[in-house]
Amino acid sequence: MDIPEIKNEYAEKALWAKAIDWALLGIGVTFSVIGIIFFFAYNWADLHPFAKLGIMQALIILPVVGILIFKPVELVRRLILMGASLLVGVLFATFGQIYQTGANAYDFFLAWTVFIALWTMISNFAPLWLIFLTLVNVTIVLYIQQVGAELSFTATTVILFVVNTAAGLLFKYMQIRNLADVPNWIVKLTALAATTFLTTALSTGIFDHYKPAFYVALVLSLITYIAGTLYAFKSKSLYLLCLLYLSAIIVVASAIIRITDGVSEGTLLLVSLFIILSITFAISQLIKLNKSWNGISA
Amino acid sequence: MESVHKESLGIKLLSISGGILASMFFIGFLFMTVFDSPKVMGFLGLFILAGTLVVDRTSTSRVLDGACIGATLAAITMIGAGLGNTTKSDNITTLFLLGFAIIIPMFSRGYMLNLIAVLLFNGCLFALITINKQFSLVHLLAPLLAAAYTYTSLYKFRIWRIGFLISFIALLGFLGIESFNKPGYVGFEWLSSILIMVVAAFILNHIIRTLQIESQQSKVLIYAMTLLLMLLSAFAPAICGGLLILLLSFHTNHRFGLIIGFIALIYFVGQYYYNLHFSLLIKSAIMVATGVLFLTAWFIFKNTLKRYEQN
Known part of the structure; x- marks a missing residue:
């Protein structure tokens, strides 16, 4: 008995053939490579330090030299560069493991960030830019926690907001001017990250007895909300408007809880009603x- | 058109996150107010749920979507808490919630409410198993979810597809937990795998019919290769399930299923090898052998596959 079907678009033979071709090759290579890595991991403790560092360095240098000599297609070049950038971190971790330098995690991430900066600039590859930006964020946080002046959580998130906003603006500028292949997802992702840090800075600042960093965040937020809204209208970006609006709602909700001095039944009801009404208005x-x-x- | 679709995603996300945020605070308010009266909490939850279903059925306004999601979550929480405190029986509470999970789709046309209902339904089934300590039934629930996901992908009730997909992956993740040593559960993993393979065979049959593959040799090869691959992971039902998700998602061009299935499969394979009680040397040998096997298969079928790609 034939069960009635919903009309669907199904994958065709050519697509299946391509997928199976890539899957067999990809799985074969991946398992083989990981198996080799496991073999080295098994013998790792017995390897001479020079051998350990030599292997890691070879894994970085050989593929990059290979790009220059064999000139593969663009995507392969970018992927190799990204892989090499990740292995730089593994190399430094290996160095730290062998010599037990006692360095901070901040030193490790700073070195990693600095050493892949050049590759990031020339790669024209958004995933590598994302990795670099993540490393920059982590380095900043670790600097503040381990080495630098003792800053509050609010101040830290303000700094992160500034860094990510700068990155987002740079990506957008490069996109508009066609200076590089900048996909929309990275612009949206950095906008999300920047907004998250701003919202966190304001919300924690409200509960943190209005330290100076909160007022900096307040000024920055006013500029961001106004400029962001104007730009969203100019570029017809609903995504940016939704982001800014959600941020504002969360901050105002935090302010309501702070003003009413704690979590009581009335506060919770007030906040939930505020959110429902403001979201309803926003969506309409x-x-x-x-x-x-x-x-x-x- | 694509940018328009993506732009309205921002509105959907705003309504969902706003709804969930509002419901969290509202649930907090209700709990603080009526926590001492579980019956009041239960009836209030029932009232809110009924009101939400009426609004969802009668209104087409997107504005109310977020409020409906939040209200439904709040109502289910309150009904569950109310019933739990009144009946003092986990089984009765779960059975009632199961009933509500069946009732909601009867009245709701909304995507999110149906998703919540499917997740609630599957969650209740799992809860009944764990409450009554019938852990061997987990090995029947997994293939059941696989079958439901397959049916909703290929035939009817497409609105429930993602709900069953998420539930299936969650259960597969649970099946991969090594430290879960409950009686009736350990040692029967092969049962889940075999039954999932039966569902996979059904999907293969659908693929063969869709692609109009007539050659008997090709059909046998497709069944043999796929089921052999799954048989190799007979004691890792999570991997079998992951392969089924990839197979079905690719066949139906379901991008979300493909991405989430791919990530899940990588995690399940990694988890399987991590849990293997062998030395790194033996694991290395197993992985290299597996890699060589796949590369050999690639080499053998390379020309045949290229022929189909060019057609």
């Missing part, structure tokens, strides 16, 4: 905007 306006910009009622 955004749907109208979407309709006027794109002719769609979302």
